[in-house]
Amino acid sequence: MPSVVVVTDSTASLPPEVAEARGIVVVPLQVVIGADSYDEDSEEASPERVAAALKEFRPVSTSRPAPEVFREVYARLAAEGADAIVSVHISGDMSGTFESAQVAARGGPVPVTCVDSRQVGVATGYAALAAAQAAAAGATAAEAAAAARERAAACSSYFYVDTLEYLRRGGRIGAAAALLGGALAVKPLLTIEGGVVSSLERVRTSARALARLGELAVAAAGDEQVDVCVAHLANPDRAAALADTLGERLADQLGGREVWCAEIGAVLGAHVGPGMIAVCVAPAG
Template identity: 35%
Template sequence: MKHEIAIVTDSAASLPQELVEKYGVTVVPIQIQFEDDAYRDGIDITREEFYRKLDGHVMPSTSQPAPSDFINVYERLLARFKTIISIHITSEGSGTCQVANIAKARFPGADIEVFDSKSASMGIGFLVVEAAEAVLSGKTKEEILRLLTELRPRIVSYAVIDSIRHLLKSGRVRAGQALIASLLSVKPLISIRQGVVEVVDRVRTRRAALDRLIELTLAAAGDNPKSRLAVVHGNVLDEANKLRDRLRPLVGCEEIVVTDIGPALAIHGGPGIIGVVCLPG
């Protein structure tokens, strides 16, 4: 007997393994490229190895999973499930949704829905969790897609970038801007909303940047116990845990997830990036 709905995402969602296992989510690895060497995230390269390489001279890049990865996943799941909802990193700058749709076309008549999260890291992750919980509560595919469409524009992400170097290498800022920021020791604070990255503040010290990050988080999450909150980081787990501990008495949500920010954002922000993702209640 087939179950009703399977949930698929990609590794850019940065879902902690305990949530992947709790909800039975299938994760398709994105590709990480260091010059001529390609790695499947979490399979051919660990996050620890990724950050070691990221500190080197070679600027890596990420790319969408191979079509065969999606085809294999969909084929396996369609043997057990009637419907697949496949939730992925924003199509702004990533071809993952496009590749998922190419794979979907290999299964004419199959009930596969590809959903663009217009987000990254736990912005995708929270939509995946919401979809998985909706499946468990007996919601239909149409109800789940309406829910995701409603929640998607509400996701807010903020991050503090420790060094402008990786932003410069990635081409996200002009060389003149990066040089000035570096000379002034400015810590850019960025927002990521609906797939658009914007600088929302520039702070002189990391401590002040983290204080500002908390202010923005409180404005977004408030004291609503239904809000979802995650602290995401680029290989600075101790600092992420301290930020979580500072937030706990200030916000109303029951749990604050702490997880790696994921290669898609770490490549641009560099090691030391730390941020908060909020889905307001």
């Protein structure tokens, strides 16, 4: 085990095999379907179940890990030999997860540096990967945390939803609230800005939304080497088509790396609803 260990949360959307290979410990958030609460990484809280529940108008909500959960993880890692921990999490304006990590970090057995990524989804995951890469190269906790913040700040995240209703219900709509009212029938293009959901523009069709996501991703990449991820909830065909398009258009910037394409986790899915497609562009790690 490296002397500095990276912890993140399940909203970071890291494939389990990637997190394991990089030594990143993932703490799950909880999904509440009806009266039952499940860890996000459990079979009971699959994205498919959440999408089905939302379509059936069943109550779906989410909750952060309690500080005690983080405290136990930090203590276990210290017992296994960690000298310091860097804990990288979803934007503190979108979830109380970062706050729970901060509370748990106080008075722990080893120093814990908590990082608010100011991002959501795989952009947080890319930040955690940057911290893990730095730690594996011998960086201090402070240096690994700085690497996470730098990569998170450089990420560009764009997404569209079939309706703003799910974001409205969960109170996660932020500056995009200006799109409410008579605009619920359009396909809103959104981004993460200043740690919250913010509006970009509105389009009339899903096809146009997909085309704009592609254009925005290409513009964000520029001529730099980048990593790219396409995420979706209950919209696999269109997500795969966008990933294929970006793989072709950004072949030089990807340098042989594949475009990740996956269904988002249940927690984020509960807030965006079925049909959502997102793209994240990050400087290559």
